Amino acid sequence: MKTLCILVLCCSLTCQAADFIAVTESMPPMQQELDGQVCGENVELVQQIVSKAGLSAEFRLYPWARAYKMAQQQANTLIFAMARTPEREKRFYWIGKLVEFKLGLVRLQQRGEPIQRLEQLKGKTIAVQRDDSVYQWLIKAGFSEGNQLIVAASSEQSWALLANGKVDYVVENPRFLPEIERRTQLDKGALVVDMTIADLSSSAYLAASLATSPALVQRLQQAYQQVME
Template sequence: MRVVTELSPPHQTLVQGEVSGLSTELVKDVLAAAGLAGKFELYPWARSFRIARSQPNVLIYNMARTTEREAQFHWIGTVAAYQLGFVALSHRDDIQINTVTDAIHYTVAVQRDDISADFLMKNGFKKGMQLVLAADITESWQLLFNGKVDLVIDDPVALTGMAMQLGVANQDVRFVYGITELEQHTWLAASLQTPPELIERLQQAHSQIAKTERYRRIMASDYR
């Protein structure tokens, strides 16, 4: 099967050209338990999302299970825990956020078709004003480091990995404010055109993997 995702350390990383990371290992475990082979591909989120919505036999992770997406995919099982919030450069001590709406006074980079973008737009952030839509998380962070935006949205556990990815010091960034509404367990899902027998095999395999210690630690965020 074709398996698509985005860069999102430590869940999805790229090591010597191979897709790796905590959630990737869980997905590989699920495929192995189902007796299936997977070709893992890393793209900007919007592209991965389009591929999974339009082509047969495609798996995608890590995806938020929202009302809008519910009927667009087959849902296999959860493979990550996220605690998203606003991230700023450490020297920007002028940025003080105590509520989501406080951030409306700043510019925020988020990825296209990402749940964070939808959430912020529903809370009054406007594209081209407070909200800058990026192709992927790397572009969002580059906009932050280049001073084009004030904030990005990410998980605090991702800060070290993203700083390393961009070749900057971990202490150059700080997690400013956690967004409770964006705390979630994210899913491995399959395209609607995937045969029902494969969906059943994958769901049963996920049930097996969900009983393992590795799965429990990742979902409980014990790796942090």
């Protein structure tokens, strides 16, 4: 992890004008900020792809809605790790899949009774990040802001809302539960998954803005294939 941070730092210091801005949201341990640098498993993989293509990138963490807006509007912008939904298909160039993930309804073990059907969520509150795949899916399912949906700026803010009893649920990857408990100072086993949501099981991708040069996109796609071999 320390080596990765040094690599990203060197890139930001030596490349006065990086070829790309690579944006993402904080989602420890996959992508996070440590000692002022963007690090994590997904960051490392994206850095390998960019380097293999003979290019450079400056990594930045933003709230998801801001990162998503930047990646739609600005040239030479990469975004990760993003679910490849039908609504997004024609809005980006898709470089390649980074990781598979499953999502479930996570709550404090001591709070409330477990639910078994999504209909039971109608009377609950859920922390979400605006414009991410979970938010969009819940909106389509009939949930709304100010009622069931409490919008947070980041995953970590959603975790804090849950830990402090401000919301009933977050929708999160079950593998992150130990990290969430550690970061919110909850006891081990304080969080439980009531149920997984099959519709939100997906693959997370590296993508580029449509304003990016097709030649650069092709270089990244070729580099992706080489890295993933």
